[in-house]
Amino acid sequence: xxxxxxxxxxxxxxxxxxxxxLTGLLNQYNWVSDSQNxxxxxQLMFIRNLLGIHFLLIIxxxxxxxxxxxxxxxxxxxxxxxxxxMMIWNGLDNSSNIIIIxxxxxxxxxYSIIGLVEYMKEIEHSxxxxxxxxxxxxxxxxxxxxxxxxxxxxxxIATTNDPDxxxxxxxxLLLSSLLTCFGLWQYAQAPSFYKSKK
Numbered sequence: 001x002x003x004x005x006x007x008x009x010x011x012x013x014x015x016x017x018x019x020x021x022l023t024g025l026l027n028q029y030n031w032v033s034d035s036q037n038x039x040x041x042x043q044l045m046f047i048r049n050l051l052g053i054h055f056l057l058i059i060x061x062x063x064x065x066x067x068x069x070x071x072x073x074x075x076x077x078x079x080x081x082x083x084x085x086m087m088i089w090n091g092l093d094n095s096s097n098i099i100i101i102x103x104x105x106x107x108x109x110x111y112s113i114i115g116l117v118e119y120m121k122e123i124e125h126s127x128x129x130x131x132x133x134x135x136x137x138x139x140x141x142x143x144x145x146x147x148x149x150x151x152x153x154x155x156x157i158a159t160t161n162d163p164d165x166x167x168x169x170x171x172x173l174l175l176s177s178l179l180t181c182f183g184l185w186q187y188a189q190a191p192s193f194y195k196s197k198k
Contacts (some may be wrong), residue, residue, distance in 0.1 A: 001181045005188035010128075012063045013184060016135060019055045020177050026051070027173070046097045049146070050083075053104035056139055060111045063132060068114070075107055102150055105143045112140035127190035134183025138176040145172030 002008055002017040026048040054076070061072045083100050090096040115136035119129060149165050 001184045001188075005184065007184060007188060010187075012059060012128075012132075013187070015055070015059050015062065016180060016184075019052065019059065020180060022055070023048070023052060023173065023177075027170075046101065049101045050104065053079075053101070053108055056108050056143075057111070060115070068118075072111060075111075079104055079107060098150060102147070105147050105150065108139055108143045109147065112136045112143070116140065127187045130190075131183040131187035134179050134186070138179035138183070141179065142172055142176035145169060 002013050007013045008017075026044070057072060057076045057079070061069060061076065064072055082103065086096045086100055116133060119125065119133040119136070122129075125133075145168060149169060152165070
């Protein structure tokens with residue numbers, strides 16, 4: 001969508017496109033690797049989620065201003081420090097992975113909600129703000145689904161590598177990417193005079 005509508009000049013949208021491209025590529029590990037090697041799948045899923053969380057926090061950082069930008073910056077630094085401490089203290093086992101991804105997903109959810117609340121507080125919006133509202137909603141939807149899956153796993157209601165869990169995850173990703181595409185499409189349709197006003 002970014003290339004098709006020639007939105008690559010907008011750094012935030014380029015990063016969002018890279019995020020969705022990497023998410024799609026990193027979700028191909030079931031076909032590339034041994035699909036019965038659940039330990040490898042779990043490690044690849046952890047790496048994919050970890051990269052996604054950091055990437056989203058960087059997107060939030062770049063698209064924010066003033067106090068919110070500082071807050072996101074310190075949250076990102078704190079998350080990285082926490083991850084290093086968890087890996088030193090507990091190693092890369094399943095329990096530390098769940099804690100790290102859970103806290104990271106919570107940060108993404110919080111900043112997605114903050115972005116949507118800030119959007120709703122204003123009456124008039126620029127095309128950039130309108131598009132980012134859809135992007136924030138898509139991240140909220142994607143990581144809301146991920147959080148639900150983690151809670152079901154934590155409570156032992158669902159098991160790791162459950163086909164229903166993967167179905168829920170992939171449907172969530174599909175709907176989230178469609179929301180992002182719609183937001184970017186809306187931005188592309190706006191008159192160029194309004195696009196310069198962020």
